[in-house]
Amino acid sequence: MKQQRALTRSALTMTSVLLLAGCGTSGPADVSGLRGIVGTELAGARGATQADQRKIDRTVVGLCAAFVWTRAECAKHGEGGDD
Helix, strand or coil: CCCHHHHHHCCCCCCCHHHHHHHHHCCCCCCCHHHHHHCCCCCCCCCHHHHHHHHHHHHHHHHCCCCCCCCCHHCCCCCCCCC
């Protein structure tokens, strides 16, 4: 429960950062909340190997856990592949 609250708080922070990003000419001062949700696994992943797919999966898990996507959208991850 504590972790879910932290993830929800992070998602709200990310949403605020994204909404406020268009309000000025400079970027956000701190994106640690978004970085904590998304992580750094996706950088450099191309989906060409199983290791790349694991990186993509780890990123999706963070976004789903933070409720950035709906349950239905999260359930679609992995569909149609060779799981």
